Amino acid sequence: MDCIFCKIVKGEAPAWRVYEDDRTLVILDKYPASRGHLLVITKEHYTNIMDAPLEVAAHAFAVATRFGKVWGELGAPGVNIVTNAGRTAGQVVFHLHVHVIPRWPEGQFRWHGTREITEEEARWVVSQLSKALGHA
Numbered sequence: 001m002d003c004i005f006c007k008i009v010k011g012e013a014p015a016w017r018v019y020e021d022d023r024t025l026v027i028l029d030k031y032p033a034s035r036g037h038l039l040v041i042t043k044e045h046y047t048n049i050m051d052a053p054l055e056v057a058a059h060a061f062a063v064a065t066r067f068g069k070v071w072g073e074l075g076a077p078g079v080n081i082v083t084n085a086g087r088t089a090g091q092v093v094f095h096l097h098v099h100v101i102p103r104w105p106e107g108q109f110r111w112h113g114t115r116e117i118t119e120e121e122a123r124w125v126v127s128q129l130s131k132a133l134g135h136a
Protein backbone atom coordinates (compact mmCIF):
# COMPACT_ATOMS: atom_id res chain seq x y z
CA MET A 1 0.00 0.00 0.00
CA ASP A 2 1.32 3.37 -0.99
CA CYS A 3 0.01 5.77 1.66
CA ILE A 4 2.01 8.92 2.31
CA PHE A 5 0.72 9.29 5.89
CA CYS A 6 1.60 5.67 6.75
CA LYS A 7 5.10 6.40 5.42
CA ILE A 8 5.34 9.53 7.58
CA VAL A 9 4.17 7.57 10.65
CA LYS A 10 6.88 4.97 9.99
CA GLY A 11 9.50 7.65 9.42
CA GLU A 12 9.89 6.66 5.77
CA ALA A 13 8.79 10.05 4.45
CA PRO A 14 9.72 13.48 5.77
CA ALA A 15 7.39 15.76 7.70
CA TRP A 16 7.64 18.49 10.30
CA ARG A 17 6.56 16.54 13.38
CA VAL A 18 5.33 18.45 16.42
CA TYR A 19 3.79 15.85 18.71
CA GLU A 20 3.04 12.18 19.01
CA ASP A 21 1.43 9.76 21.40
CA ASP A 22 0.61 6.06 21.09
CA ARG A 23 -2.26 6.58 18.63
CA THR A 24 -1.62 9.87 16.82
CA LEU A 25 1.09 11.97 15.22
CA VAL A 26 0.80 15.73 14.68
CA ILE A 27 2.58 17.24 11.70
CA LEU A 28 2.59 20.50 9.81
CA ASP A 29 0.46 20.56 6.66
CA LYS A 30 2.80 20.77 3.69
CA TYR A 31 0.43 23.16 1.90
CA PRO A 32 -0.92 25.23 4.79
CA ALA A 33 -4.30 26.94 4.56
CA SER A 34 -3.04 29.39 7.19
CA ARG A 35 0.06 29.97 9.28
CA GLY A 36 0.20 27.10 11.78
CA HIS A 37 -2.02 24.60 9.93
CA LEU A 38 -1.56 21.20 11.61
CA LEU A 39 -2.69 17.68 10.79
CA VAL A 40 -3.49 15.12 13.46
CA ILE A 41 -2.99 11.75 11.79
CA THR A 42 -3.76 8.38 13.27
CA LYS A 43 -0.90 5.91 13.53
CA GLU A 44 -3.17 3.12 12.32
CA HIS A 45 -4.38 3.39 8.76
CA TYR A 46 -8.06 4.22 8.42
CA THR A 47 -9.44 5.64 5.20
CA ASN A 48 -11.24 8.43 7.02
CA ILE A 49 -13.32 9.12 10.12
CA MET A 50 -16.24 7.06 8.78
CA ASP A 51 -13.94 4.02 8.68
CA ALA A 52 -12.42 4.38 12.16
CA PRO A 53 -13.60 3.10 15.54
CA LEU A 54 -15.33 5.80 17.56
CA GLU A 55 -12.61 5.90 20.21
CA VAL A 56 -9.91 6.45 17.58
CA ALA A 57 -11.91 9.29 16.03
CA ALA A 58 -12.60 10.79 19.46
CA HIS A 59 -8.94 10.63 20.43
CA ALA A 60 -7.85 12.32 17.19
CA PHE A 61 -10.34 15.13 17.88
CA ALA A 62 -9.16 15.40 21.49
CA VAL A 63 -5.59 15.93 20.28
CA ALA A 64 -6.79 18.39 17.64
CA THR A 65 -8.75 20.30 20.26
CA ARG A 66 -5.68 20.48 22.49
CA PHE A 67 -3.71 22.07 19.64
CA GLY A 68 -6.60 24.39 18.85
CA LYS A 69 -6.41 25.61 22.44
CA VAL A 70 -2.64 26.01 22.15
CA TRP A 71 -3.11 28.27 19.11
CA GLY A 72 -5.72 30.19 21.09
CA GLU A 73 -3.21 30.69 23.89
CA LEU A 74 -0.70 31.82 21.27
CA GLY A 75 -3.09 34.53 20.13
CA ALA A 76 -5.17 33.04 17.32
CA PRO A 77 -8.67 34.50 17.71
CA GLY A 78 -10.23 31.58 15.85
CA VAL A 79 -9.54 28.04 14.73
CA ASN A 80 -11.11 25.54 12.33
CA ILE A 81 -10.98 21.91 13.44
CA VAL A 82 -12.26 19.78 10.60
CA THR A 83 -11.98 16.42 8.95
CA ASN A 84 -12.97 15.58 5.39
CA ALA A 85 -14.36 12.12 4.70
CA GLY A 86 -14.67 11.10 1.08
CA ARG A 87 -13.67 12.69 -2.18
CA THR A 88 -16.96 14.55 -2.43
CA ALA A 89 -16.20 16.13 0.96
CA GLY A 90 -12.83 17.35 -0.21
CA GLN A 91 -10.68 14.53 1.16
CA VAL A 92 -7.38 14.39 -0.70
CA VAL A 93 -5.24 11.95 1.29
CA PHE A 94 -7.16 8.79 2.13
CA HIS A 95 -5.77 8.24 5.61
CA LEU A 96 -7.71 9.66 8.54
CA HIS A 97 -6.53 13.12 9.56
CA VAL A 98 -7.99 16.07 11.42
CA HIS A 99 -7.05 19.60 10.36
CA VAL A 100 -6.25 22.25 12.96
CA ILE A 101 -6.25 25.59 11.15
CA PRO A 102 -5.59 28.65 13.31
CA ARG A 103 -7.20 31.80 11.91
CA TRP A 104 -5.45 35.12 12.11
CA PRO A 105 -7.17 38.48 11.58
CA GLU A 106 -4.76 39.64 8.91
CA GLY A 107 -3.62 36.26 7.63
CA GLN A 108 -4.04 34.80 4.21
CA PHE A 109 -6.43 31.88 4.18
CA ARG A 110 -7.28 29.33 1.51
CA TRP A 111 -8.94 26.00 2.25
CA HIS A 112 -6.53 24.30 -0.09
CA GLY A 113 -3.18 25.96 0.25
CA THR A 114 -1.27 26.03 -2.99
CA ARG A 115 2.03 27.25 -1.65
CA GLU A 116 4.39 24.74 -0.05
CA ILE A 117 5.40 25.63 3.48
CA THR A 118 8.80 27.32 3.72
CA GLU A 119 11.45 26.14 6.12
CA GLU A 120 11.32 29.53 7.87
CA GLU A 121 7.56 29.26 8.41
CA ALA A 122 7.84 25.64 9.58
CA ARG A 123 10.55 26.54 12.08
CA TRP A 124 8.43 29.40 13.40
CA VAL A 125 5.42 27.09 13.92
CA VAL A 126 7.50 24.37 15.58
CA SER A 127 9.18 26.85 17.92
CA GLN A 128 5.87 28.48 18.89
CA LEU A 129 4.30 25.11 19.64
CA SER A 130 7.26 23.70 21.52
CA LYS A 131 7.32 26.79 23.74
CA ALA A 132 3.58 26.50 24.39
CA LEU A 133 3.70 22.74 24.98
CA GLY A 134 6.60 23.24 27.36
CA HIS A 135 4.25 25.28 29.56
CA ALA A 136 1.33 22.84 29.23
Ligand SMILES: [Zn+2]
Pocket residue numbers: 003004005006007044045046094095
Ligand atom coordinates in the same frame (compact mmCIF):
# COMPACT_ATOMS: atom_id res chain seq x y z
ZN1 LIG B 1 -2.16 5.24 5.69
